[in-house]
Amino acid sequence: MKNILEETKFIMKKYNIKANKSLGQNFLIDEEVVRTIVESSEINKEDFVIEIGPGLGTLTKYLLEKAKKVTCIELDKKMIRILEDRFKLYDNFEVLNQDVLKVDLKTLIEKTKENKEIKNVKVVANLPYYITTPIIMKLLEEQLDLESITVMIQKEVAERLIAIPGEKNTGAITYSVYYYSNAEGILEVPNNSFIPEPEVTSEVIKLNIRKEPPVEAKNRELMFKIIKNAFMQRRKTLVNALTNTKVFASKEEGINILKDLNLDENIRAENLRIEDFANIANKIV
Ligand code: SAM
Numbered sequence: 179m180k181n182i183l184e185e186t187k188f189i190m191k192k193y194n195i196k197a198n199k200s201l202g203q204n205f206l207i208d209e210e211v212v213r214t215i216v217e218s219s220e221i222n223k224e225d226f227v228i229e230i231g232p233g234l235g236t237l238t239k240y241l242l243e244k245a246k247k248v249t250c251i252e253l254d255k256k257m258i259r260i261l262e263d264r265f266k267l268y269d270n271f272e273v274l275n276q277d278v279l280k281v282d283l284k285t286l287i288e289k290t291k292e293n294k295e296i297k298n299v300k301v302v303a304n305l306p307y308y309i310t311t312p313i314i315m316k317l318l319e320e321q322l323d324l325e326s327i328t329v330m331i332q333k334e335v336a337e338r339l340i341a342i343p344g345e346k347n348t349g350a351i352t353y354s355v356y357y358y359s360n361a362e363g364i365l366e367v368p369n370n371s372f373i374p375e376p377e378v379t380s381e382v383i384k385l386n387i388r389k390e391p392p393v394e395a396k397n398r399e400l401m402f403k404i405i406k407n408a409f410m411q412r413r414k415t416l417v418n419a420l421t422n423t424k425v426f427a428s429k430e431e432g433i434n435i436l437k438d439l440n441l442d443e444n445i446r447a448e449n450l451r452i453e454d455f456a457n458i459a460n461k462i463v
Pocket residue numbers: 201202203204205206230231232233234235236237251252253254257276277278279303304305306307309
């Protein structure tokens with residue numbers, strides 16, 4: 179791997195680029211981190227890779243060498259010119275100048291998979307931190323035909339996403355990530371691996387998308403609504419939180435449901451496993 183710091187400075191100077199803070203632009207300059215992201219995403223020539231926020235193309239270059247096809251989605255027009263210049267000789271490269279939150283990823287994947295040589299779809303990204311959660315939720319909730327999502331995000335968010343429901347450091351989002359994927363932490367990344375340096379420590383995580391959900395919820399939306407309401411008032415007991423938000427018609431109903439499920443009536447949201455939330459939702463349906 180060539181010296182990424184020198185290459186990044188050279189490209190920024192050549193195209194007169196100043197990192198745009200409001201677009202979450204922190205460019206990777208750490209070879210070890212680039213190598214780890216590319217290796218842990220386990221890309222091969224049967225893969226279609228969607229890269230979100232390619233920026234100057236630091237990761238893109240390595241993804242193009244390994245994948246059958248790479249489609250980059252980048253909001254900043256200035257980056258598009260750089261990427262097109264840099265990768266014009268690659269026939270497996272495509273870039274869309276769009277906001278990833280507005281892209282119809284389902285159709286993009288379906289169209290790309292018409293090429294029968296493509297078997298799996300993987301997302302790889304050093305995400306813009308100001309929209310980490312909406313991007314990850316979009317990728318999961320749209321139930322796209324994905325094999326894995328390997329992303330760099332803020333360490334604090336990473337720890338919440340990869341926590342195990344019912345254990346420490348959870349939030350409502352922990353349950354969504356767990357429902358759709360098997361998540362693992364890959365590497366902690368210090369601030370000085372980027373220019374400009376972000377204010378927070380980062381972490382690379384990998385979400386391996388599950389083929390089957392880990393629990394059976396008759397009504398998935400209801401289960402997630404219950405989880406969200408329970409965590410909105412996480413200091414309260416579950417019964418109070420869910421009665422206040424009208425998930426339970428009354429406190430009595432809530433206590434009876436918990437009793438039926440052998441759960442303590444004073445239990446709090448963070449002590450419930452995803453199975454418990456699925457069981458509660460199944461009782462309400
Ligand atoms: N991949 C590059 C790297 O690792 O050096 C850049 C990563 S930088 C943290 C995030 C990138 O996401 C920037 O290039 C930024 O312009 C882009 N971006 C920000 N908001 C976006 C959006 N809504 N849709 C697509 N790209 C976006």
